Amino acid sequence: xxxxxxDRFGEPAEVLQIRDIPMPQPGRxxxxxxxxxxxxxxxxxxxxxxxxxxxxxxxxxxxxxxVGVIDATGPGLLRRVRGxxxxxxxxxxxxRGGAWQEYAIIPARNAIPVSDDLTDEQAATFFxxxxxxxxxTRNVLNVPRDAWLLQTAAGSALGRMVIRLGRLHGFRTMNVxxxxxxxxxxxxxxxxxxxxxxxxxxxxRVRELTNNHGVPCALDAVGGAxxxxxxxxxxxxxxxxxxxxxxxxxxxxxxxxxxTGARRLEGFWLSNWISxxxxxxxxxxxxxxxxxxxxxxxxxxxxxxxxxxxxxxAVRAVNTPARHGKIxxxxxx
Numbered sequence: 001x002x003x004x005x006x007d008r009f010g011e012p013a014e015v016l017q018i019r020d021i022p023m024p025q026p027g028r029x030x031x032x033x034x035x036x037x038x039x040x041x042x043x044x045x046x047x048x049x050x051x052x053x054x055x056x057x058x059x060x061x062x063x064x065x066x067v068g069v070i071d072a073t074g075p076g077l078l079r080r081v082r083g084x085x086x087x088x089x090x091x092x093x094x095x096r097g098g099a100w101q102e103y104a105i106i107p108a109r110n111a112i113p114v115s116d117d118l119t120d121e122q123a124a125t126f127f128x129x130x131x132x133x134x135x136x137t138r139n140v141l142n143v144p145r146d147a148w149l150l151q152t153a154a155g156s157a158l159g160r161m162v163i164r165l166g167r168l169h170g171f172r173t174m175n176v177x178x179x180x181x182x183x184x185x186x187x188x189x190x191x192x193x194x195x196x197x198x199x200x201x202x203x204x205r206v207r208e209l210t211n212n213h214g215v216p217c218a219l220d221a222v223g224g225a226x227x228x229x230x231x232x233x234x235x236x237x238x239x240x241x242x243x244x245x246x247x248x249x250x251x252x253x254x255x256x257x258x259x260t261g262a263r264r265l266e267g268f269w270l271s272n273w274i275s276x277x278x279x280x281x282x283x284x285x286x287x288x289x290x291x292x293x294x295x296x297x298x299x300x301x302x303x304x305x306x307x308x309x310x311x312x313x314a315v316r317a318v319n320t321p322a323r324h325g326k327i328x329x330x331x332x333x
Contacts, residue, residue, distance in 0.1 A: 003101035004311050004329075007059040009050030012315040016048060016062075018308065024105045026074035031084055031108050033092050035331040037124040037305070038066030038099040040318050042244065047097060051245075053269060056097055063099025066092045067123035068331070070111065071103060084108050089116075091126040095271055102308070102331050112286055121302040122293055125157070125326055130289045130298035132270050133161035136241055138169070140268065141217045145170035148210065150202075150230055152176040153221040153246060154186055154194070157300045157326050162219065163191045164297045174215065176202060176226065197226060206233040214238055224249030236261035241268040301325040 001023050006015040026032045044062045046052040070088045084090070090111040098104050114123045143149050149166060153159050154175030166173045167190040175191040177183065183194040195205045206215055214235030220227040221244030228251050231240055242251070242265065257263060274282065292298040303325025306314035317327050 001102040002308055003061050004063070004308065005059050005061055006048055009048065009055070009058075012045050012048045013312045016311050016315060018311060021101075023103060026072055026105055028075045029108055030074040030105055031070050031090075031111050032072040033068035033090060033104050033106060033111065034071040035066055035068040035092065035099060035102060035104055037068075037120050037331065038063045038092075038329050039125045039128075039300070040314060040327045040329065041065075041128050042246065043128065044097070044100075045315065045318065053271070061098045061101050063097055063101075063104075063329075064094055065124065065127045066094075066099040066104070066331075067114070067120050067126070068092055068104065073108070076108070083113060084111055088113055089123070090114065091123055093127055095274070100308070100311070100329055114290070118290070118293060121328065122299055124328060125300040125302070126289065126293070128270065129156075129158040129161060129300060130293065131274075131285060132243060132268075133158050133165060133298065134285070134288060134292070135270065135273055136219060136243065136268055137162060137165050137171075140241060140273075141219075141239060143169070143171040143217050147171050147217060148174055148215040149217045149219065150174040150176070150206065150215040150233060151219040151221075152226050152230060153244065154191065155182045156221070158221070160186070160189050160301070161298050163189050165292075166190070166192070168292075168295075168297055171217075174206065174209065176222075176230070202226070202229040203233050210235070219243065222246045223251055225252075228252045231263070231265060232257055234261070234263045236263065239264045239266065241266050243268040243270075303327055305330045 003021050004016055005019045008015055047062055070086050091114050092099055093110040094106055137143050149171050155177050163173050172192045174193045175186050176195045178197055180196040186194050214233055216235050216238050218230050218240040220230050220242050223245045224247035231253050305328040307330050
């Protein structure tokens with residue numbers, strides 16, 4: 001079978017390649033999934049660059065999530081208990097990567113059956129962004145109704161999900177983007193305020209909108225100067241979750257900013273949060289995501305799809321300026 005493989009860390013377009021590897025066989029408690037599609041998320045590319053929270057043993061295959069059809073099952077009863085029989089379409093959750101290949105072996109508990117009313121495109125993007133948006137806003141921050149939530153990288157798929165969750169749950173969003181031309185698109189999604197760092201100051205705009213008080217809740221995926229400005233825009237007792245490092249630059253924070261107003265700066269990593277939850281909590285999370293997808297809340301705008309053989313073109317497309325929608329890899333139809 002074909003697989004995307006890298007045997008050294010570096011820029012994805014330079015180190016990723018297609019290889020023919022032996023067909024894997026499922027062991028006890030495992031299923032083999034014939035993959036259909038998988039998104040290219042920033043976290044996938046961070047793994048390839050060696051910048052993620054852990055480094056895989058090389059050679060390795062990236063891909064944290066996707067959709068496919070169960071092709072074979074290993075010994076055990078899980079397939080009967082959960083209906084994971086060959087032919088069943090499932091969401092693939094692979095917290096150590098491995099989705100970017102024609103067939104993937106995963107633990108049966110990481111195969112989530114999906115209904116026919118979800119397209120392959122939405123099923124492929126079922127978990128990483130939807131779960132992060134939902135958990136951060138509802139489980140961790142629990143943003144109150146009518147409160148402001150300030151977020152960076154608001155034009156991303158996750159940022160748009162946060163905006164729609166705000167509309168659903170009654171909290172208001174201030175949405176930070178780099179380019180003014182993104183503003184109208186986010187207003188159409190439901191963003192209350194859009195702040196363009198190309199021609200506006202985050203801190204001044206927040207002071208204006210909050211009568212100098214600041215925002216109680218914030219999400220930052222950028223770091224650097226943008227994320228640092230968001231910290232300074234927090235209200236007393238405000239709380240900011242850091243869940244990304246898109247700028248590749250550290251936050252610069254005056255300790256007195258945190259001390260004098262009891263402001264809190266916290267990291268959020270979905271894998272860590274998931275590892276601390278029980279089975280019933282996770283099953284409930286999956287049901288909530290599926291329901292919100294059907295309502296159009298946690299959907300991803302999908303852009304171009306590339307066949308597995310065009311992996312270099314696919315990862316280059318991710319960095320295209322003003323790109324619209326998530327880039328998908330197609331393994332089979």
